[in-house]
Every structure is written in C-alpha cells, then in structure tokens.
Amino acid sequence: MKKWQVAVVMVLAALGSWFSLGATAHAQTYTIATDTTFAPFEFQAKGGKYKGIDIDILNAIAKKENINYKLKAISFGAAVQQLSANQVDGVIAGMNVTPERQKTFDFSKAYYTSGVVMAVAKDSKVKTFKDLKGKTVALKTGTAGATYAKSIESKYGFKIKYFNDSNNMYNDVKVGNSAACFEDYPVMSYGIKNGIALKIVSKQYEAGDYGFAVKKGKNAALLKKFNAGLAAIKADGTYKKIIDKYLHSSEASLTGETASSRTFIGLFTQNLGTIGNGLWMTLELTVISIILATVMGVILGVLGVMPGKIGPAISSTIIYIFRGMPLMVLAFFIYIGFPDLIGHGFKIPAFIAGMITLMLNEGAYTGAFVKGGFKAVDDGQMEAARSLGLPYWTAMRKVIMPQGIRIMIPSFINQFIITLKDTSILSVIGIVELTQTGTLIIARNFEGFKIWLMIAIIYLILITLLTWLSNWVQRRMN
Amino acid sequence: MAKVVVKDLHKSYGDNEVLKGLNLEVEDNEVVCMIGPSGSGKSTFLRCLNDLELPTQGQVIISGYDLSDKGTNINLVRENIGMVFQHFNLFPHLSVLQNITLAPIQLKKASKAEAEKTARHLLDVVGLADKVDAMPKSLSGGQKQRVAIARALAMNPKIMLFDEPTSALDPEMVGDVLDVMKRLAADGMTMIVVTHEMGFAKEVADRVVFMADGLIQESGKPDDVFDHPKSPRLQDFLNKVINV
Numbered sequence A: 001m002k003k004w005q006v007a008v009v010m011v012l013a014a015l016g017s018w019f020s021l022g023a024t025a026h027a028q029t030y031t032i033a034t035d036t037t038f039a040p041f042e043f044q045a046k047g048g049k050y051k052g053i054d055i056d057i058l059n060a061i062a063k064k065e066n067i068n069y070k071l072k073a074i075s076f077g078a079a080v081q082q083l084s085a086n087q088v089d090g091v092i093a094g095m096n097v098t099p100e101r102q103k104t105f106d107f108s109k110a111y112y113t114s115g116v117v118m119a120v121a122k123d124s125k126v127k128t129f130k131d132l133k134g135k136t137v138a139l140k141t142g143t144a145g146a147t148y149a150k151s152i153e154s155k156y157g158f159k160i161k162y163f164n165d166s167n168n169m170y171n172d173v174k175v176g177n178s179a180a181c182f183e184d185y186p187v188m189s190y191g192i193k194n195g196i197a198l199k200i201v202s203k204q205y206e207a208g209d210y211g212f213a214v215k216k217g218k219n220a221a222l223l224k225k226f227n228a229g230l231a232a233i234k235a236d237g238t239y240k241k242i243i244d245k246y247l248h249s250s251e252a253s254l255t256g257e258t259a260s261s262r263t264f265i266g267l268f269t270q271n272l273g274t275i276g277n278g279l280w281m282t283l284e285l286t287v288i289s290i291i292l293a294t295v296m297g298v299i300l301g302v303l304g305v306m307p308g309k310i311g312p313a314i315s316s317t318i319i320y321i322f323r324g325m326p327l328m329v330l331a332f333f334i335y336i337g338f339p340d341l342i343g344h345g346f347k348i349p350a351f352i353a354g355m356i357t358l359m360l361n362e363g364a365y366t367g368a369f370v371k372g373g374f375k376a377v378d379d380g381q382m383e384a385a386r387s388l389g390l391p392y393w394t395a396m397r398k399v400i401m402p403q404g405i406r407i408m409i410p411s412f413i414n415q416f417i418i419t420l421k422d423t424s425i426l427s428v429i430g431i432v433e434l435t436q437t438g439t440l441i442i443a444r445n446f447e448g449f450k451i452w453l454m455i456a457i458i459y460l461i462l463i464t465l466l467t468w469l470s471n472w473v474q475r476r477m478n
Numbered sequence B: 001m002a003k004v005v006v007k008d009l010h011k012s013y014g015d016n017e018v019l020k021g022l023n024l025e026v027e028d029n030e031v032v033c034m035i036g037p038s039g040s041g042k043s044t045f046l047r048c049l050n051d052l053e054l055p056t057q058g059q060v061i062i063s064g065y066d067l068s069d070k071g072t073n074i075n076l077v078r079e080n081i082g083m084v085f086q087h088f089n090l091f092p093h094l095s096v097l098q099n100i101t102l103a104p105i106q107l108k109k110a111s112k113a114e115a116e117k118t119a120r121h122l123l124d125v126v127g128l129a130d131k132v133d134a135m136p137k138s139l140s141g142g143q144k145q146r147v148a149i150a151r152a153l154a155m156n157p158k159i160m161l162f163d164e165p166t167s168a169l170d171p172e173m174v175g176d177v178l179d180v181m182k183r184l185a186a187d188g189m190t191m192i193v194v195t196h197e198m199g200f201a202k203e204v205a206d207r208v209v210f211m212a213d214g215l216i217q218e219s220g221k222p223d224d225v226f227d228h229p230k231s232p233r234l235q236d237f238l239n240k241v242i243n244v
C-alpha cells in the first residue's frame, strides 16, 4: 500500500518535470522537423546521425546566420501535420512548394528543383503510363510523386496504394505487389545507385521547387534568416559542394559502411549503438506504460464494481472510448490533435504523448479485466466482510482485491506483452523506439530482410524474458 | 426494549414481493429458530437485520438503533451482529487465524497480539486449536463452519444470525457445529437461527417461528409449534420435513 503510493507520486513527479522541461527548453532554439527516409536529402548514417542535402544545407545556413535549432526526424506526413499544429517551427524535408501548401505554410526561396519520375522493378515490362492499366501503383503520402500520380490515375486507369515510408514503397514494387512507384528524381536515382532493384522508365514530370517551410504568418524571422543564409552559401560555393557530394558519391562513402558490414553479424555490430538506443526507448516506454496502465486499470476496475450507478457508468464509458479507439488514432489525437485544440503553442513531447496513449489504451483493457476479476469473486465474500462490520473500502482492499488480483494474473501477463508490442505503433509520432530504429537503419542500407529479422528476434527475446519474469512473480504469489 | 425489533417489514425485488409485512421481537438471551419452506424469504429476512438487504418498507431496530435512520452508523451496528452463512464464506486467501483476526485488527478493536490471543481462544472453544495456521481450503465443511462461527464471535457480538449453518454439511459434520451453537445458546447469546434441524430447534429454541409466503404464519414455544401445529400450512410442512 505505502510502496505503491510512493511509486505513483514518483511517476507523477517525473511527468510533471518532463512537462515543465518541455515548456521551457525551446526558449530560443527552433525545432526543425525532417523526414526519416528521403535519401539523399535526409537519412541516418552509421551511429544514428542524420545526413543529407537538407541536413547539410540547414546546418550550413544555421552556421552563417547563427540559428540555434534541434532536428527532429519523423515521417513526412507527421512533419507536415506538426508544422500546421505548431508543434515544430519549421520543416525541411524535400518538400515541394505547391499552391495548396502555400495556403497553410510560408516557404523559403527554392533551394532545389526536381521532377517526378516513374520507377518499376528491374525485370518489369512496364514502360509507359499506359502499361499501368488495371495495375497498382505505390505512392508515398504527401509527396509530389503522389500528387502527380493521383492526377493521372483515372486517365491511365490504375489503382493506388499509399505508404508512409519510401523503403516500404520501393519494396512493394520490387516484390511485385505494385507495378510502379512515383518518386522525386534525385531520390530515386540515388536509391538505385545504392542498390534498390528498380529502374527509372520515365522522364521528369512536374518539375517543382523544394522549399523550407514555416507555418503561415509565424516565424517570419526564421524564414528571413534561411533565405539570407541560402543566398550566402550559394555565393560562397558551399551549396554546390553539398549537392555534388550527395548526388555524385556512393552510399557507403556517406554512411561509412563497408561490404563486410552487410552480413547479419556485421550489420548487427555496426548498428549496435542505434539498436541499443531504440531498445532502451522501447523498454522505457513499456515499463512506464505498464505501471501507469496498471494504476489506471485498477482504478477503472474498482469504479466498475462500486455500488451505485455513477462509478460503473464512468468506468464503462472510459473503457468503451479508449478500448474502441485504434492505438494509432489515439496517438495522433494526443500528440497532434490535442495541442491543436489547446492552442497557445502548447506542445506535448512525443515521449509523454506516447506514454499517455499507451496508458489510456492499455489501461482501458486492463480496467476491463480487472472489473471482470473483481466480479468473479463470490458475492458471499463481500457480504461476509461487511457483516463483520468492515467498511466497503476495507473489505475491497483486504478481501476482494487480493482474490481478484490472483484471478487476473494471467491477464496481466498477457497485457504486459501486448503493451510491449504496442510500443512499436508509437513510431508513427516519431518516437525512435525499436521498430522505428529498424526503419531508419533500412532507410540507409536497404537490408530489409536482415534488419527486420534482427528486430523480430529482439522482440521475441524481450517477450520471453517478460514471460519468465511474470511466471516467476506468479509462482511467488501462490 | 427488545434486542431486535422488526416492524411491518416489506422487501420486494422488482415486482416480486418477498417479505410482506413481518413483525418480530427478540429479547436479550433469547434463541429464536426460524423454519419454513425454501423460497419463503427466511434468508432475505435475516439479511435485512444487518442491512445486507435494504428493506422496501418497515423498520428494523437493533439494540435501540434504527437501521433506516440516516444517522445510524451501520458498520458499528454490524460489529454487534455476527452472521454465519450457509456456505461459510471464509476468506480463501487468508489463514484460519487471519480470517478471525482481520476484522478486529482492521477495526482497531484489538492490537494484533490481543486479536490473535482471542482467536486462539475461540478456536479452542470450537475445537479447532490445531488449525490455527491452516488455509480454509484444507478444512472440511464442518471445520470451515466452526471457523466461520469463531470469526463472527471475534467481534464480540451481542446477537448472532445463522442462515442454515448446517445445510451444506455432510451429515457426520452437523453434530460438531450444532454443539458449538448449543454452547453459545447456553452462554446466553441472543440468536436467530434459520434451520431445518428440528431436533436442534426443539432442544435449544425459546421460540420457533414458522415462515411461509413472506409472512410469519405461526410462532410459539417449540413444543406447541412442533406437537400442536395450528395452521394446515405448518402441519403440511412438518409432515414433509419429518418424513424426508
């Protein structure tokens, strides 16, 4: 009793300090979001550091103009949403300047111009848009390629399938699920040069400008500095050096990887640090979420069996809402929707948002089985306890709960394992946990099979350890 | 004033009126046995006496405290009424000793040491001194019921309610439990016992109450009720019970 109270207070205190940190840390430092996978504009190099045309240009400009910034790599879609929700100050992610986007964002002067091309599998017979009739085309959400393909969809009669991530899109074409993909030329040609088994079969369409974006009417000073810096690095040759470096050199020289590092063991040791960080984040999220969800679940369960109508009604409603909502929707709602609702530049750090998401979702599931467990305790137990003169809460604590919790142990173990697995969904809000780590590593080395196998094995090991631990606790309790 | 006063007690579950206006007074040290067919409302009646059920209408006054009065602290009243259930309802996660000491310790009636001393004494009284540290699931039905009686007695109640305490027991266990109850009665405990043990009622009861259809149909001294039943309902009931 005393111990868990202390634990709750500590968790709340930790939460509180996180919030206040989040609120103060960005005083004069801009948060700039970028994509996770858009080589050669941005990609993770060995050791987890970001590299690429966008990154280097931003860095060079920041140096010239004394801009303090923190880079935040999330999916392109999330970056755009967060910019419009004021969660970040700017986005540099190979973003095309379009009239549509200009309604919500202010763009810098173009820092690169590129067109859209169609790419197909190496052995594909598709040569022109006409060959796509009745077939499926893979697109990455929010890209110029996607916009262009959508505009010719009905004309050429193909179907569209969306991805959040370039590599998954390439892979879908490679394995033949989709007949073709549409991608910006420099991205596609860079990828092919670095081992993606696709070929470009069209000329460049819809040449468009890439610009750095801020939210419309906000951060005018930042935009002005960016433009000034861009002009300066173009003038002194830095810009050309950056472009040449990325468009005319091979991946290995940029990421620092060698052929020997392409074996399973080699990949593992090369990426040990990155994977370790992701693993740590997964563990942290899992443990904190399990604690919070358990506290919330027990509260919901107790409310659910309380005499009267109000407690059970509150409990059922909360369980209904958070159990019914897909985890991903809940994550987006809390991370992007909720701050938007509050306004005033309110931000929730991704980690906190992720934790709250898991707490609500897993807590609702936990609440449901905790309620069931308490109900499974024979009514005679409560009556016997009350007939002795014990007040309701004492009877609950000393008689019903200890019996109910014993009934619930298998459900708890199950829920812990689900929580561990569900942390992977939080990669959508840019939390670099184990799954997202896998995505990032593959984004630069294209070793999908080996890396996913590695990640899968790590999850299985974690789950095995968690199961052992739970069984040990269960044996101790009986 | 009588120890237990029940006035015009009604209880309905939805449209089903189970108790239809009962009146009963039980004096200090009196032992009342209630008999009657299954479903006639005996359990419901007992449960109204310690507020496990809320009456729909009427009054229950225990040692001068009116249960329907908002100012009455029901937990305090319950401390003075022990209840023994047909299915024992021992706490399966607690040892015999912990079952008995839980309420006294939680309600600060006694220190842990005092409570345990009392518990050991009570276990001695019910003949289970050697089961102090046993878990309930290792006990026989008769042993469980005697622990349940000891548990109720640990709160030092002034009134004891028994709801068919021997109905769930194998026949050879019944005697031990009834012996404990007889001793309690002899020591002057005020008791209301719902039972089908006619022998026990004859021997121990000061008064026997016959209930049927949610009403007290007949009551009186055991000899009168058993040997000279007035109503045909009671005659019919006694015939069935004795012939089984």
Ligand SMILES: Nc1ncnc2c1ncn2[C@@H]1O[C@H](COP(=O)(O)OP(=O)(O)O)[C@@H](O)[C@H]1O
Residues within 6 Å of the ligand: B013, B018, B037, B038, B039, B040, B041, B042, B043, B044, B045
């Ligand atoms: N919680 C309840 N809800 C609805 N009906 C009940 C409830 N408890 C008892 N009853 C009904 O009340 C009637 C009397 O039950 P009970 O008091 O247990 O009788 P007895 O103990 O004399 O066998 C029965 O018809 C039973 O179905």
Ligand SMILES: [Mg+2]
Residues within 6 Å of the ligand: B042, B043, B044, B163, B164
């Ligand atoms: Mg009954």
